[in-house]
Amino acid sequence: MPYERLDKDVQMMKAAGINVVRIAESTWSTVEPQEGVFDFSHIDRVLNAMHKADIQVIIGTPTYAVPTWLVRKYPAVLAITPTGQNQYGARQNMDITNPDFRRHAELVIRAMLGHVKNHPAIIGYQVDNETKAYNTVGPAVQKLFVQYMQTKYKSLDVINKAYGLDYWSNRINSWEDFPSTVGTINASLGSEFSKFQRQLVTDYLAWQAGIVREYKKPNQFITQNFDLDWRGYSFGIQPDVDHFAAAKALDIAGIDIYHPSQDQLTGTEISFGGDVTRSMKGGQNYLVLETEAQGFPQWVPYPGQLRLQAFSHLASGANMLEYWHWHSIHNSAETYWKGLLSHDFEPNPTYDEAKTIGQDFNRLGSHLVNLQKTNKVAILFSNEALTAFKWFGFGWGTRETYNDVLRPLYDALYRQNVGCDFVDPSSTNLESYKLLIVPALYAAPNSLLERMNRFVQNGGHVVYTYKSGFSDENVKVRTTRQPGVITEACGVSFSQFTIPVKVALKGDPYQVGAENNRVTTWMELLTPTTAKVLATYDHPVWGKYAAITENRYGKGLATYIGCGTSTAVTEKIVADAVKKADLWGPDQAIRFPLITKSGVNQQKKTVHYYFNYSAEPGSVPYPYGAGKELFSNAAIAKNQQLQLAPWGMQIVEEK
Amino acid sequence: MPYERLDKDVQMMKAAGINVVRIAESTWSTVEPQEGVFDFSHIDRVLNAMHKADIQVIIGTPTYAVPTWLVRKYPAVLAITPTGQNQYGARQNMDITNPDFRRHAELVIRAMLGHVKNHPAIIGYQVDNETKAYNTVGPAVQKLFVQYMQTKYKSLDVINKAYGLDYWSNRINSWEDFPSTVGTINASLGSEFSKFQRQLVTDYLAWQAGIVREYKKPNQFITQNFDLDWRGYSFGIQPDVDHFAAAKALDIAGIDIYHPSQDQLTGTEISFGGDVTRSMKGGQNYLVLETEAQGFPQWVPYPGQLRLQAFSHLASGANMLEYWHWHSIHNSAETYWKGLLSHDFEPNPTYDEAKTIGQDFNRLGSHLVNLQKTNKVAILFSNEALTAFKWFGFGWGTRETYNDVLRPLYDALYRQNVGCDFVDPSSTNLESYKLLIVPALYAAPNSLLERMNRFVQNGGHVVYTYKSGFSDENVKVRTTRQPGVITEACGVSFSQFTIPVKVALKGDPYQVGAENNRVTTWMELLTPTTAKVLATYDHPVWGKYAAITENRYGKGLATYIGCGTSTAVTEKIVADAVKKADLWGPDQAIRFPLITKSGVNQQKKTVHYYFNYSAEPGSVPYPYGAGKELFSNAAIAKNQQLQLAPWGMQIVEEK
């Protein structure tokens, strides 16, 4: 902060209806300027000011960025990555397994929490921030990995066989010889190392949470600020963290969500990130610990957009919304990641709009928080499949990742207003869904695939894409006809696949026009056994093979998409599956850019959100029981037409 | 292999007519699991099974990929390259000059060969695989290089002068000061180091062959699996190996050839790789030790293509055809480089087509193997010129290499069905050709160029491109008018050159249309002395200079191409040269996609292959004496029209 203005800040926060702030994260060098010398005066000052103003505080542990003295004394705290040892400067540069880092991290956490624990402003704690293993691979980590492998496999013979290490002489004949995985060309070994790295994150967060738990009061929570796969914005499943596993040590899941804005604002990432985070702890409400205010220069919101975004978060089940950050930073690195206030600390259009959000949250919040959502559709994702896809995606020179397969499926649901949850292979609640969407489940154990077969047999619906079921949990390709175990439920098999060049779906079966009817990226040459063919390839040679099939199996239905399809075709396939699962309802009369979300509030009433993600006015029929529009307090009758302003919204609470 | 199925594999191989397999390569970690502990049981098992099935075996020495224990004990076996020391994991990561590597490689070779040498299934040995120096540049290699330089040049004064090391203070005044060439900016020094690295490969293969020769029986051969410049497929002359020199230590040359497929299948790489390999040992038949079956996903062959490819190899003089690999690999790295069998080990369209090839080889093989070919056209290539072109090609920021100059010339011959051989500066048989095509012979000693002049003088025809004769064997630019020594035969000279921008050939002299008439990449501002001008530049300033010339010199003719030309113009120039060399014959009535190849078989009869590299049916006149079509056994009369199915072929054996 360039000059003292805490009182002014608090006053402006209050004016904007802000009732919670997050502090102390990444402040290690300030709170412990030298080893063992602590100074929490900044924290005290802010805590007191906030408490006085009735603003609650989340305390972040300061371990996300290491101080200079720690690096100087223990250079090994900087992680060794495949490109060498990290240098001091950036955050997220440390080896989270390093004993000196751990010891000092624990000391500063204990000192800080011991100091603040009784402060009444605190509602909860955030352990670390956007934690990853940061690709730490040095000798010490390698030692841990070998121990992990010894524990998991006991015998090298098992590993050599399961991973096919004989190939190119990669066989390991003695634990002492176990080479670093940095240079490995063996996808099984490489993928297992990635899994091990994700485990390091889970363990680290559990370790921090355990320390914090010794200090926190029963009414205080522990959270983490997870983040998503980053593609200039929050794009997909986080490759470096097993979110479902890591969230177990927390009381409540937290997330940061950043997304394109202005004419590119669609709400998709808000919905996607919300659905992922809500699913982390089985449908529990979650915290949006960071999202953009002004953000990047290209993200300065149009009038109305900040409001639209804020209520969209609530509509997905968020219970809190925090902006990163309050004011714009004057030096350092994130100077152009602008906060609610610009560098001049003065009111501006974004801050002014935030004030209306605060007022509305104040006024309507009790009808909006703790929204309970019940979805019958889920996306089954898998970090193992994601990692394996990095090794064996669409081939050398291609850039598409697992998330490029997953997101179009999610987007198809979103754009057609089909609410969904996320499940992963550890989920025990698959059976509570009627339809599972399964992108490229490339690596999976037999047990999971057999469970999926039973799911269909028992009446469930599944949509698989290409590259599902191909390899086992060790990324070893199955020796049966593909798609392996799920062939049974899908009623289709193949032995060859190729890259489509000038291939379309024969006869435009989804009536999407020539451009949208093209097959892209990947094509499996499917032969149905019992499946019904939904589409074949339009190609002089491959025309005899099926492209998309569906199969009745037991009481259920399994759809298999054998090739890359356009957005339009993907939407049609998904719509078809939703209909066949008998889930096509009144919300599906509306489609993007008009978006609806719903849930049951604390008053046990159903709340329907209607959002207009467009610069044009919109209008939607309201198909449910009579209710009340919450902003205007206007009565809404069944089948009444709701008018939505550009970037506008309405919220109807059923009676 | 995920499960035991050797008998089944053998049975399927037999069904496909497979009568040779290659084994043991890259298995060091299996056959020597710990230092000095050997286990050849896998090899024995396969040898016995193959022998029982009457399938012959090529044993590869296992040295291509090093085991973990070797790296742990002797970390220096991993080569130091300009980007640092290699890491364990990939194949081809070792320093082939490292004494510990050499010692252990020799031990495992001797142990393996001592163990198997009497097995009757073995027909030959492959030494190592796709051997290179892998850019090894560490201090130990540098020491060898300095010794090499001392031996070659004796005096630093000679080097300083020959290489122009005074420039930018690179002068070396004491052998002790000799710096690593890794950072050198001196193209002469850098090129010499590349030559030295190629020499390491020659020496290494000769060393391995020497060891193997101590064990092999007189009726067994020694080969190597050479490969070509790789551009996602086999593209051009291998930059890292002097093929002609390295092949001297072998009994028979081997090659792997991979190429685009499906609609991109042209047969060019099969022909190119075959011509190069056949030329390595002076026209001797060769082994295709690897080629694609299904290969990459984008290479899955269309029906008929696998057959077309197989017979195309024979038509170029191959005596053996092996697929990489039998079945697809279930783990590791080359999982998506698919074999004859998919991962499911079941018959599939590719395998089924291979069966027909096996049957036809069986039936017709005695008329097809040991094909003798006699060409009057050769391409003169040079590894020295190739390396020098890397330093001084078309200028900073350009990516074209020597092979980008060579391949269009080769392709022009191929597409016009002009058979050719390859010669290099070491070849003693230049004089047996009527036409030599010489791409960018940038670095060459006076002796070679004077020999070329005499070749023309004595009645030979030569086509040179730009950048020929420019520098001497030390990559020192000649101080005479360019193109130096060959000015005499070419009757043309220049002192300036530039990059063409909106330049064409004046008046479209080859009648190829505006697009094809453009000059690209490079243009020398030629002034004829005695040459006839074939084309001048169409440009307001450069219009007074010649672009392409030809010159009668003695009894011969020298064509000089001073600029980059389109495929169409290149074909016309080459056709013109072939005609003027009086080599235009009946085969030239046919052109790509219809391809013809011929040779004399063991029965001393001339065999004519006709291939259709197209999805459309084709038809060619058969201009030779009456014969028999080998597949159908049908009689063929002179001037009869042969019908070629899409991707089809016919083979006519003259009576």
Added chain:
Amino acid sequence: MPYERLDKDVQMMKAAGINVVRIAESTWSTVEPQEGVFDFSHIDRVLNAMHKADIQVIIGTPTYAVPTWLVRKYPAVLAITPTGQNQYGARQNMDITNPDFRRHAELVIRAMLGHVKNHPAIIGYQVDNETKAYNTVGPAVQKLFVQYMQTKYKSLDVINKAYGLDYWSNRINSWEDFPSTVGTINASLGSEFSKFQRQLVTDYLAWQAGIVREYKKPNQFITQNFDLDWRGYSFGIQPDVDHFAAAKALDIAGIDIYHPSQDQLTGTEISFGGDVTRSMKGGQNYLVLETEAQGFPQWVPYPGQLRLQAFSHLASGANMLEYWHWHSIHNSAETYWKGLLSHDFEPNPTYDEAKTIGQDFNRLGSHLVNLQKTNKVAILFSNEALTAFKWFGFGWGTRETYNDVLRPLYDALYRQNVGCDFVDPSSTNLESYKLLIVPALYAAPNSLLERMNRFVQNGGHVVYTYKSGFSDENVKVRTTRQPGVITEACGVSFSQFTIPVKVALKGDPYQVGAENNRVTTWMELLTPTTAKVLATYDHPVWGKYAAITENRYGKGLATYIGCGTSTAVTEKIVADAVKKADLWGPDQAIRFPLITKSGVNQQKKTVHYYFNYSAEPGSVPYPYGAGKELFSNAAIAKNQQLQLAPWGMQIVEEK
């Protein structure tokens, strides 16, 4: 030199009118082949030959490239950069702060100058060449940087606050902990380190100049060959050197200027480089120590261009013109950077044209050298702003640099024949100008901005672009409304900015057509306080904000450009500013490709150059008093039309 031909070279130089050569630079390995062993015979030989031929010599100190023995004995002379330690080979690879390098550099300079100092051929000395700090960052340099910081700031508290180091825990609490800046993410710290590196260059050149000054005669000069930001040619302000500071140690400024040629020859770089270099020492004439003869292959000049270029240099105030280099180099690296002679040493069109230049220089030189120029327009550039712009330019993923903002402004002046000088924040003569053009003055102290305000108040005109005034000298963003201090003179402020997507200037205010009217790259959402709005944004949301404004302040006028504009709009804005500053004169009746330059010669007469940078003939009115065309000696009357041949020129000396 491949063979002895000094006499022939001298004879050809004389024939071309060459009267000065530069030698000895980068010859350390030749003049000191081993430590302490000196051999200046080459230098003596050339000095004697030149003296005999009446050609004068500039001696370059040989320190630009280090000899092998120095590197072997003191490996630390090779700089450690952020990507590791440099390797031997290239020039410019040393750490200019290394004590061993310094000691030996001093020894060789003293030995060489002691040896040659009395030679009558010498007219001056060049210290080193294109000197930079070469990004030296190793531990020794880091130590120097910490000392520099201690001297500058005394206290870490000051630094922590000024640089905002608390952010992401970058706070430094003890001088011992001061981390390397290599990995820093703090733009303030990173920018200061860049400034420190530029200071190293200033100090190093002053140190060398100090040594040389002990030897040189009073009539000999000391210069340096500065160079410009390199973008394949000389493009903009040099980021790595504070030219104005570094030039203080010299007697006369020198520069090398390379530029596109053939159809891309515009003269812009000649003019730009000349204006920068002339401004280094306050309008003093300068030396062009290197420029292209044939240069790169794509630069071979069209007939007339070499002459056009040569006289363009003189028209900007150059007093000497040297080509890099005399003849083309036969080995090493710069082989395709061709000299006046090709590798064949024979006359060629470029050399032949150079002969006419030499003759004309000889004939007319006394009317052309020592040209005095007086400009009322200057561009205010800043190395601090340039560096800060690297950190905070147009955002992640963009490539535009400070020079991409500066050059279009310069080019707008050039194309409209408005002569200009350069000033930087250290300049004491701002007040001598009527119009200052200020590109993206992103980082600047209050004192400079207040001085600029006063400049306007006192009647000066200023044109600022976006991103001016934003941060202070420590790259800390100001906490006031933007553009900070200059808001006062500009009468405009903003708090938000964004990236333009489909944004234009409302109503095409500069009448440039739709394509040219587009807003690109950056847009500030301006609100005028007292300013007049020249343009607003054409956009549904941002339409209410101003894009370009001007403001009367005191007796002057400040224009503020808040967004990226096309070349056409930039020219219009600049023209408008020139007119309002009452500087629009007769030269502005001419515009590119017809260029005019003028100055006062030694005869105190005004000389007007007219250049035609085009392949089409041109014609310009001559608006000044009667004079004489110097080439033809023809009398020229006022208002006479001058005919300019393609790439031609005329020079009129007023009576």
